[in-house]
Amino acid sequence: MKKSKLLDIYIALTPQEWRPLLDYVSSPYFNKQEEVVQLCEYLLELAKKDFPPALTKRERVWQAVFPQQPFAEKQMAYLMSDLLKLTEEFLGHRFWQEREESQEIAILRAVSERNLSKSYQFRLKKLKKTTALDPKRNADYHYTAYTIAAIEDSFFNAQNIRQENPHLSTQDEALDQYYLQSKLKLYCNMLNQAAVIDTQYELNWPPSPIESEAKEHADPVTQTYQCLFELLHNKEPNENLFQKYNHLLGEIYQKTDHEELISFYYFAINYCLNAIKKGHRDYADKLLNLYQTGLSSNNLLVNGELSPWIYKNIIKLGLGLKQFAWVESFILAYTEKLPENYRHDALYFNLSDLKYHQKEYDQALEHLNRIEFSDIFYKHGTKIMLLKIYFEKQETEAFLNLSSSYKLMLLREKKLSGSTLNAYKNFVRITEKLIKVDIANLDTLGKIEEEIHRTSNVNARQWLLEQIRQMLEGR
Numbered sequence: 457m458k459k460s461k462l463l464d465i466y467i468a469l470t471p472q473e474w475r476p477l478l479d480y481v482s483s484p485y486f487n488k489q490e491e492v493v494q495l496c497e498y499l500l501e502l503a504k505k506d507f508p509p510a511l512t513k514r515e516r517v518w519q520a521v522f523p524q525q526p527f528a529e530k531q532m533a534y535l536m537s538d539l540l541k542l543t544e545e546f547l548g549h550r551f552w553q554e555r556e557e558s559q560e561i562a563i564l565r566a567v568s569e570r571n572l573s574k575s576y577q578f579r580l581k582k583l584k585k586t587t588a589l590d591p592k593r594n595a596d597y598h599y600t601a602y603t604i605a606a607i608e609d610s611f612f613n614a615q616n617i618r619q620e621n622p623h624l625s626t627q628d629e630a631l632d633q634y635y636l637q638s639k640l641k642l643y644c645n646m647l648n649q650a651a652v653i654d655t656q657y658e659l660n661w662p663p664s665p666i667e668s669e670a671k672e673h674a675d676p677v678t679q680t681y682q683c684l685f686e687l688l689h690n691k692e693p694n695e696n697l698f699q700k701y702n703h704l705l706g707e708i709y710q711k712t713d714h715e716e717l718i719s720f721y722y723f724a725i726n727y728c729l730n731a732i733k734k735g736h737r738d739y740a741d742k743l744l745n746l747y748q749t750g751l752s753s754n755n756l757l758v759n760g761e762l763s764p765w766i767y768k769n770i771i772k773l774g775l776g777l778k779q780f781a782w783v784e785s786f787i788l789a790y791t792e793k794l795p796e797n798y799r800h801d802a803l804y805f806n807l808s809d810l811k812y813h814q815k816e817y818d819q820a821l822e823h824l825n826r827i828e829f830s831d832i833f834y835k836h837g838t839k840i841m842l843l844k845i846y847f848e849k850q851e852t853e854a855f856l857n858l859s860s861s862y863k864l865m866l867l868r869e870k871k872l873s874g875s876t877l878n879a880y881k882n883f884v885r886i887t888e889k890l891i892k893v894d895i896a897n898l899d900t901l902g903k904i905e906e907e908i909h910r911t912s913n914v915n916a917r918q919w920l921l922e923q924i925r926q927m928l929e930g931r
Contacts, residue, residue: 457512462540465547466499467507473550474500480546481539486493489776492539494521499539560586561603568611576771580604593675594712595637601689602630633678647688651730693731693739698724702746705747709753718758721750725766744773751790762793764795764802768833771806773812800878801827801834808841817845831872836880837864840915843884845924847891855891859884875913883915890923901927 457463469477481487481496498520504509510516518527521535552558560583567575587600605626612621646657683701687694705720712720728743747770750756756766769791774783787810791803808823824842829835840861846855866881888907893900905924908917 457514457517457538460536462499463507463512465540465543466503468505471503474503475484475545476550477543477546480541480549486545487538491535492542493522495535496540496543555675561600561607564604565607568607568614571611580608591710592712593677593708594716595634596713596760597628597640598634598637601746602627602634603898605630608915632823633675637678640678640685642686644681644688644723647685648726651688651726662913676704677716680708680720684720686725689722693734693736694726698727698742702842705749709721714755715757715758721746721755725769729769740777744770744777744779747773751786757793760793761795764791764794764798764831764916767791767794769800771809775809778813780810780814795831801830805834805837808838810888812841812845815848817849819847840880840883843887844916844919847887852891856888859888879913879915882913883920886911886914886920890920890927 462860478493478500479811482493485760487549491805492683496515499556502508509696514532515527516526516531518807520657520924535628541707552562553914560579564583565578567579570897583604590597591703605623609627610728611619613622637764648656663910680701681696683704687697687701689699702723704725705717710718724746725743728739728746731739732743737896747766749757756762770786771783774780784807785846787803787806791799791806804826808820811820811823824838827834827838829838838885842858843855843862846852846858863881863884866877866884868879886904889904893904901924907922908914908924914920
């Protein structure tokens with residue numbers, strides 16, 4: 457069973473799902489095969505033991521379900537297929553149950569189609585009250601409003617009442633808002649992707665979303681998407697639009713769900729990063745403020761966890777702005793918010809990076825010695841930092857010994873992409889030239905500086921240029 461879809465799905469189950477799944481599979485309404493129940497029970501017992509490989513072999517599983525029968529490959533395949541189908545249906549059913557709004561709509565639709573007027577009116581009143589009390593005004597809200605109006609329209613027509621149908625205009629308005637917001641969200645994703653990976657997408661929606669009449673009566677979430685679209689559509693950063701977008705972010709806190717709010721913050725973060733890349737250094741402070749706001753409101757956390765990518769970028773930005781006290785408090789407060797397997801190395805690597813930026817090299821080395829290299833980024837990041845420390849402390853022998861062993865490591869590295877690998881190799885090659893240079897020979901330093909600018913892929917480019925500047929000033 458090692459490579460089966462059935463085993464994959466059981467490995468992915470959470471302990472909270474085990475009992476409900478067994479109840480589902482055991483229900484005669486869904487399954488009348490006792491053997492399928494026994495297979496489910498066996499796999500859930502294996503789940504408690506973290507699926508020992510020896511116990512997941514098909515012959516061993518068969519023996520557990522049919523202890524008195526010889527192994528039958530074909531029958532085993534049918535059994536696994538039946539359980540897989542039931543388990544997938546359980547996950548779909550559980551997802552549906554967790555979305556109470558969808559369940560209520562399904563009930564409303566069922567009683568409406570059977571023309572059960574009393575049940576229909578009761579369910580409709582309950583659902584409309586729940587919807588009205590919901591502060592959200594995202595695309596899901598508008599689609600729900602449209603669906604309710606469509607059910608009302610269907611029930612109204614079934615009564616054969618010859619009077620104006622009030623539900624058509626409600627459907628139209630709700631569908632317009634759903635369509636507008638969904639399209640804007642899609643376009644913002646396309647423009648963001650275009651900026652990140654340097655590509656182009658064709659936006660097939662005339663007229664422009666900015667010029668759409670829907671802007672006059674748009675809700676706050678739609679306004680936020682419209683503002684974001686304008687921001688991303690402009691080729692150069694726009695200070696007024698960015699301030700407006702930040703203001704709207706504060707306005708929609710309860711108007712959309714947490715996942716979409718996180719997405720809005722990520723859009724803003726990428727926008728700032730692109731602005732900084734284009735040379736607008738004032739966006740570094742704006743980005744740090746954005747991170748701080750997102751952290752204080754928990755709008756950068758997904759299921760209580762902080763993305764390692766966001767964590768790393770926050771520290772890098774804070775160190776670049778020399779906000780050392782804030783960076784230290786951030787590391788101590790938010791390392792525990794990372795996925796568990798990242799925490800140990802993240803703590804000591806970033807404390808080391810902090811001490812390095814503060815020129816406290818001995819403390820930086822102490823922290824580096826505690827890193828266990830759980831992640832490839834920390835493995836190579838540690839080597840680069842050590843080389844920088846040895847270089848800045850002018851410990852030439854230690855530097856050359858490390859650079860020699862690190863070059864061998866890079867030659868054997870199989871997990872890095874070619875561009876990333878070359879960036880590390882170029883850093884080592886150029887730094888070796890710098891540490892061997894005769895300071896009196898300004899021409900050599902000038903040639904190395906030209907090489908740095910010519911080389912498209914080099915790690916720590918600004919650090920290298922800074923070392924040359926300091927050497928020219930007679931460090």
